[in-house]
Amino acid sequence: MKIIIDSGHGGKDPGAVAFGMTEKYLNLIFAELLATQLENLNIDVDRSLINDIYYTPKELTDLIKDSGASICISCHNNAFNGTVRGFEVIHSIHTKDTLAKSIFEEVKKTNFIVRRVFSRRSTVAPGSDQDYYYIIRLTHPHVETIIVEFGFMDNAEDFKMLTDSVWQQRLTAAVATGISQYISSNIVTKTSILGTSILTPPQLKSALKAVNHSIDPGIVDIYYTISSVYGIKADLAFIQSIHETNWLRFTGVVQPEQNNFSGLGATGPNNPGLSFPTVAAGVEAHIQHLFAYATILPLPAGRILYDKRFNLVQRGSAPSWEDLNGKWAVPGIGYGEKFVAMQNTILKTYPDKLPDTPPITEKPPIPQPPVHWAKSCHDALTEAGLLSNDHTDTLDESASKGVLFCLVNSLRKELMKNE
Numbered sequence: 001m002k003i004i005i006d007s008g009h010g011g012k013d014p015g016a017v018a019f020g021m022t023e024k025y026l027n028l029i030f031a032e033l034l035a036t037q038l039e040n041l042n043i044d045v046d047r048s049l050i051n052d053i054y055y056t057p058k059e060l061t062d063l064i065k066d067s068g069a070s071i072c073i074s075c076h077n078n079a080f081n082g083t084v085r086g087f088e089v090i091h092s093i094h095t096k097d098t099l100a101k102s103i104f105e106e107v108k109k110t111n112f113i114v115r116r117v118f119s120r121r122s123t124v125a126p127g128s129d130q131d132y133y134y135i136i137r138l139t140h141p142h143v144e145t146i147i148v149e150f151g152f153m154d155n156a157e158d159f160k161m162l163t164d165s166v167w168q169q170r171l172t173a174a175v176a177t178g179i180s181q182y183i184s185s186n187i188v189t190k191t192s193i194l195g196t197s198i199l200t201p202p203q204l205k206s207a208l209k210a211v212n213h214s215i216d217p218g219i220v221d222i223y224y225t226i227s228s229v230y231g232i233k234a235d236l237a238f239i240q241s242i243h244e245t246n247w248l249r250f251t252g253v254v255q256p257e258q259n260n261f262s263g264l265g266a267t268g269p270n271n272p273g274l275s276f277p278t279v280a281a282g283v284e285a286h287i288q289h290l291f292a293y294a295t296i297l298p299l300p301a302g303r304i305l306y307d308k309r310f311n312l313v314q315r316g317s318a319p320s321w322e323d324l325n326g327k328w329a330v331p332g333i334g335y336g337e338k339f340v341a342m343q344n345t346i347l348k349t350y351p352d353k354l355p356d357t358p359p360i361t362e363k364p365p366i367p368q369p370p371v372h373w374a375k376s377c378h379d380a381l382t383e384a385g386l387l388s389n390d391h392t393d394t395l396d397e398s399a400s401k402g403v404l405f406c407l408v409n410s411l412r413k414e415l416m417k418n419e
């Protein structure tokens with residue numbers, strides 16, 4: 001994560017002028033200090049726009065976009081009518097105010113007067129969905145640009161503090177802390193493109209079959225085989241393809257015979273994008289495009305480059321799925337987050353059968369000796385006290401008349417006892 005710092009105005013453009021000082025001069029001080037504060041927090045800073053040079057809007061925003069930075073902080077100081085005071089942060093109308101708020105809250109803690117966090121829509125074209133400030137408008141969505149207005153230099157109290165080196169240190173340290181907190185909270189929530197899948201092929205096949213049962217689910221296996229060569233998460237790559245192709249039903253501009261499962265090069269009805277000779281080649285091109293974004297590594301040995309757009313990718317510019325927002329898809333707000341959410345849904349809907357659990361086998365019944373037809377009578381007589389010895393082994397033997405008479409006589413006495 002790299003941050004580019006811009007010192008607002010420069011060269012022939014002085015910005016605001018108050019109390020004999022130009023804004024561009026004050027901005028340079030704040031930009032330099034902020035860069036140092038960020039570096040002290042181990043944040044990668046691009047200082048190439050901290051200078052006293054005039055750039056046209058296009059020149060400046062092209063330099064910002066080409067820097068490879070994810071965030072741009074443009075340092076400014078305000079002027080109005082001398083009565084207004086306070087610190088302000090401006091963010092894009094297209095982004096949340098998370099970064100701006102994080103900075104604002106830190107500056108508030110310094111007890112410097114803080115005014116507001118805001119975004120401003122362009123009014124040039126009515127109903128236009130564009131930012132008012134060109135540095136934000138022309139860098140979105142490639143870079144998250146915010147404008148920091150440290151204070152109102154035409155206000156006497158603000159001016160006194162803005163030109164005080166202690167306050168300059170305090171304010172830039174607070175801004176750097178806010179940025180750092182935003183970065184660390186953002187990294188935690190991102191999901192790397194490289195790595196191993198959470199879902200198994202059967203889970204994805206079940207999900208696919210539930211929506212599109214006419215497609216050969218073997219494509220899932222192709223995704224897993226090829227992704228493993230490149231070290232890409234196959235499940236999320238396949239989920240991206242079902243997003244791009246509407247569950248392989250190809251309801252957009254790309255046709256099924258193109259074998260283009262990720263919308264590579266497709267920009268509209270007149271340009272349906274790349275075509276590939278086989279399903280495997282199309283899948284490999286998709287994986288190669290992800291590989292280009294996620295890494296700066298060369299292709300794995302022996303692989304054919306199917307992705308004709310591979311070299312158009314700024315290598316390593318999107319190590320996470322969320323980083324593809326505004327790159328693979330424009331504006332692409334929530335593009336990568338969508339795949340991670342879908343992975344979660346599939347995981348819950350189609351729980352994986354645990355392959356390690358041994359199958360429950362029927363145990364063969366333990367052979368039981370056959371029970372003699374007279375055993376229950378023998379046991380009943382024993383319980384009644386009419387037999388004193390165990391005879392279960394000799395039930396088939398014939399009894400003598402004497403044994404029989406004795407037994408019947410015992411029974412007769414038992415019956416008489418009960419009368």
Ligand SMILES: [Zn+2]
Pocket residue numbers: 008009015016023076077
């Ligand atoms: Zn300015």
